[in-house]
Amino acid sequence: MENLVRVDLGCGHTKAEGYLGIDRYFFPGVDIVADLNKGIPLEDNSVDIMLCSHSLEHFDNIHLIMEEIYRVCKHKSLIYVLAPYHMETVNLSNFYHKQVFNESSFRFFTSDSATSIDKRDYYNPHAFNWGLGLSDNSQLSINIHTVSMEFFYFPDYIDLSEEEKRNARRSLQNVCDQICYILAVNKSGVPFTSDDTVEFKKIANENEPDIIYQVRKREINHDMGTSILSDIKKWDEKLEEKIDSEIKEVKNRLVELEKKSLFLERKINQMDEIFNSERMDNIKEMEAMKAILHETLLKNNSIASSVLELTKNKEAAVFKTGSQKMFRKEHDLYDVLVSNHLSFLDGVTVQNKYFKKNSILTISNTIPYSGYVEYSLFGVGNKINYFLFSHLGANLFLELVQDGNIVQQMSFSVGHEGMHTWVLEREINGEALLRFRVLDNYSIVRLLEINNRKLVLLSKRSLAAFVTRI
Structure with a gap:
């Protein structure tokens, strides 16, 4: 697109090529010097x-400068804004930044x-x-449409x-x-259509300033430091090693108990042979001995069953100690439910x-x-299954909530x-919110959920439900 008037507002030392540079200081490349807190010197x-x-982020009054930008721009003009993301420690501590x-x-x-x-x-x-322009109960004098947002990550x-990036940002x-x-x-007074937005994205891509391309393609130093995700990976590896060691120890104990059970069974069989022998003079005494051995066997088998259950539990859960508690593994209930609830699954x-x-x-x-608790629900119909x-x-x-x-x-x-x-009472079509709450302190209710990650910190849980028509 030729003969477009392009303005680099607050260009500083690095005015974009082909742009009219405006700044409060006279730097090489600056075309107009002005106190922009008082307005933009353009028609x-x-x-x-x-x-x-x-x-x-350096302006005293963001509402004033946005009104000025709106004034000097034509209808359907494009505005590129590259700004510091607020939830970053350097940006939070930068006292030169006046806007979020x-x-x-x-x-x-x-x-x-x-x-x-x-x-x-x-x-x-x-x-x-x-x-949210009317959230202050005031009359909004401008209308600036957001076409897209892009984030630059560590x-x-x-x-x-x-989805994981979105959860991390929040x-x-x-x-x-x-x-x-x-x-x-x-400036038309009529909201833009989806076709308008598609056209804006096309034009924005064709005219994208080089500074945005450079940030997108910047070389990221992967040795610049780690985040909590790196710590999670280390903790997970240590927890896996500890779990494997504990499971191995429990299985060894189970083998020992099984050997003792076999030994006791052989003893019982021997006592049966002796019981049937004519050499036994006191049958009542022999009966008492068999009862004692049977009781010992039952107790030992009970211990073995408990160890088996412990093995299953340790394979399904991480030890809940300290900060490791929030990184447990979840147990999949699919195989448990499939025999009796196949149609629901x-x-x-x-x-x-x-x-x-x-x-x-x-x-x-x-x-x-x-x-x-609130879950997103998507479907078409008038019957919710959960x-x-x-x-x-x-x-x-x-x-049930839809569209607010x-x-x-x-x-x-x-x-x-x-x-x-x-x-x-009527059908829903598309995305809705389904909320649950118990009505007294004595009711204990849980729901079946879909979990798309094994680690709790960044897990995405959804309600195991679906929408049908009657």
């Missing part, structure tokens, strides 16, 4: 592309409820819709899946150090989009009385353990 609707590379940038920063410069950004990147229980997180520091936004100016594996090749089925934590582990008579409350609105609520007393269904 209305005069700019086609605006670049803000590590400059917006994360997944929700530009939600406050639009009132449009819809967006092409993945809802999982900005989900908040009390802010379902994208646009080495330990680069190769994770998008929970940890020093996951990524920079964030890039592609924004589009909307078929529904989960075929219709639940969160069930993957390496997924396992586990029991959830106890549903709380003081709050609720699985409960509970004592009879437990009092349970369910709530409560669709239906239900409370009931649990009459059986296993598969349950909830028939809805």
